[in-house]
Amino acid sequence: MRILLIMALSLLGCSGAIDEPVSYFNVETPRPFGYVNGDEIPQRIIIETRSGITLQTGSLPAKGQINRWLNLNQVTVKQTGQRYQIDLLYQVFYAPLEVKALTLPGFTVQLSQGEKSIGQNVPAWTFTLSSLRELIARQTEQGEYMRPDSPPPLLTDTHALYGLVASLSVAVLIAAYLAYLYGCYPNMLRRTVFKRALRKLAGLSKADMEQALTVVHQALNSLNGQPLFFNRLSDFYRRNPQYLQINAQLLWFFTYSNRYFFSDGMIVVAQDLQQLKDLCEQCRKIERGSR
């Protein structure tokens, strides 16, 4: 963005007169030199008025061709309270043979108060325009030198690529989750048997001892691949020798389970449930490989 130089033209205001209709007026334009054919020149007009005075936007120059060499491409008016910011964007089409001074024409902005109308003059602004070509332009085999055609751009594949990656990621994630639900990862499931069992035990109390025992039985069964009974522990240890280190606790578990399910008058204490959880913790450590 071109650096805007401020060309202050304080025509009215700042003098302290309370009844003046325009309290502040300023025209801001960029540098007045160094332009070439086809350049855009922004012009900002700031008007602050007394309350009750409104800007007549119809008095601003109309968008379009101003004269043969000057176009007005954009007219924007922003109002903040009694402050009007008018942005004009001119475009110059002139091919001088040497550096030439040109003038953006001035105009009068109309302000109205009731039925009264006040004119605020925006002065003309002079700038210089330079040539892009030398006077005796170079020649080519085809004649006059001119810039070549703009090569056609290649199509961008960024959006399609992002879409491809995103859709593939979503499909793979869903497929993986479905595979998990359908039990396609037996090894992974076997490594989380006691993790899931511990999670279930966490929510149980000693009143749910039957459920707690069932959870541990199910965990051991799924680890063993078949129902595990007390008299088949030796086979279990042969297949899973790392569990031999908690043999005493496993023996307690099976003995306790037998007594609970097949003896009458069994009284459950909180210590039993805690012991069951400890057993499950030990099993979890073994399956995780940390013991």
Next chain:
Amino acid sequence: MIRTIRHITLWAGLAAGLAAFVYCAGALYGIHRDNDLIRQLISGKDVAVNKVIGGKPELRLARAFYFKRKHRYDEALSTLSLIMDKGDRNFQAKVRYNLGNLYLEQAVQQALAMNTNEAMPLAGLAKQAYRQSLALNSRDWDAKYNLEVAMRLLPEMDRVDMPDDEPTKQKSQLWTTVPGFPRGLP
């Protein structure tokens, strides 16, 4: 019940994901195929017209680029006219710039052949196309340069006089409307 709904939702999501993947893969393949065609046209090899019809505007611009290079101006003009309002501002500016070049090249050729009546309207059309291009993208230096070429070829009628300019002693019209470039210093 919840399990059933979850499974149905997951399967539907998987199907949608796969469908989107197939669609994007097809789009990507189409883009790469079109880019190959554009490269082929830029390198000066023609492509079958049925591959361009219904294709992206960039492909048509490439075909116009090819026609212009082969001096097939009418075909280039008809191809460009189909994509004048397609694409974003930059693309439209590019189309208008190439259109200006198309007119200007013919205008220069006609001017060199001293066919003034043919050169004048072509230079006027070139200027109009460059102006439109610069209105869309004022930072295109090539368009600025070529507009100046066109303006020198066909100078404007009225001269802008500033008060501090040297007063001209020449009573007759200084600027000529006959297309041609200045061939020497005074």
